[in-house]
Amino acid sequence: MQVEIYNIDYTQLVYILGTTHFSQRSLYDAYRAVAQRRPTDLALELDIQRYKILNGECVICPQNKRCTHKCEFIGAVEAVENRDTNIWLIDMSKQEFIQRMKSQPLYSHWRVLIDERDTLMATRLAWIATESLQKEETPRILAMVGAAHVDGIRYLLRKPIAIKGNLRRLELSFTPPTLIRRIAINGD
Numbered sequence: 159m160q161v162e163i164y165n166i167d168y169t170q171l172v173y174i175l176g177t178t179h180f181s182q183r184s185l186y187d188a189y190r191a192v193a194q195r196r197p198t199d200l201a202l203e204l205d206i207q208r209y210k211i212l213n214g215e216c217v218i219c220p221q222n223k224r225c226t227h228k229c230e231f232i233g234a235v236e237a238v239e240n241r242d243t244n245i246w247l248i249d250m251s252k253q254e255f256i257q258r259m260k261s262q263p264l265y266s267h268w269r270v271l272i273d274e275r276d277t278l279m280a281t282r283l284a285w286i287a288t289e290s291l292q293k294e295e296t297p298r299i300l301a302m303v304g305a306a307h308v309d310g311i312r313y314l315l316r317k318p319i320a321i322k323g324n325l326r327r328l329e330l331s332f333t334p335p336t337l338i339r340r341i342a343i344n345g346d
Contacts, residue, residue: 161332163284163322164291168315171287171297173197176305177230184230188302192237197300199244199286202231203279203307205251206336234302235339245339248282248301250275269328276310277324279303282335283311284318 175191177184192200202209209231216232235245250258258270283301290297303311314321325332 161281161285161334162288163281163318164288165318168280168284168287168318169312171290172201172283172299172301172315174301174303174308174311174315176308177302178305180229185233188230188234189237191300191302192234195298195300196241197238197243197298198290198295199246199297199299200234200238201246201248201279201283201286201299201301201335202234203249203301203303204231204247205249206247206338207252208249209247209338231302234300243339244286244337246282246286247336247338248279248303250278272306272310273324274328274330276307276314277321277328277330279307280311280314281321281325281330281332283315284321285332285334 173191173195175187177187204212212229212232213235216229238245255270255275258274259267262270279301283299286299287297301311314324324330
C-alpha cells in the first residue's frame with residue numbers, strides 16, 4: 159500500500175510521550191498528558207491483540223478504578239473519556255514481530271526491536287497527521303510509546319524523507335494503524 163507523507167516537520171503535530179510500562183509515574187503522565195493536550199488522536203504502542211489483553215485484564219480487575227499498576231496505555235484511553243478523539247494502535251502485530259525476528263540473525267534483533275518498529279510507528283503517525291491535514295483539520299496527536307522509541311520516532315517525524323528511505327532499506331510494507339475508537343460528532 160502506498161502512503162503519502164508530506165515533507166513537513168510532523169513533530170509540530172505529534173507530541174510523543176515516552177513511558178516506562180506499568181509504572182505509577184507513567185500512568186500519572188498519561189492522565190496528565192491527555193488532560194493538558196486534549197488530543198484529537200491518541201496513538202498507542204500496541205497492536206490489537208495486546209490491547210485486548212491489557213484492556214480485558216483491567217476491566218475484570220476489582221481494583222480497576224483505584225489501581226495504580228494498570229498500564230499507561232489503558233489509563234490514557236480512560237482519560238480520553240467521551241472526548242472527540244480517535245484512538246489508534248500503531249505497533250506491529252505480534253505475528254509480524256515474530257516473523258521479522260525469525261528472519262534476522264541474532265545479532266541484529268535490535269533492528270526489529272527498535273529500528274523497524276520506530277519506522278513503522280513514525281510512518282503510521284505521519285499517516286494519521288496527513289489524513290487530518292488532507293481534510294483541512296489540524297491534528298493534535300498524542301503518541302504514547304516506550305521511552306526507547308522516542309528519539310528514533312522524533313528524528314523520523316522531523317525528516318519525513320528518512321521515513322521513506324527506512325521503509326525501503328528495512329523492506330517494510332506500510333499498513334495503516336488500527337483505529338479502535340472514534341466518537342461521532344453531529345455532522346460526521
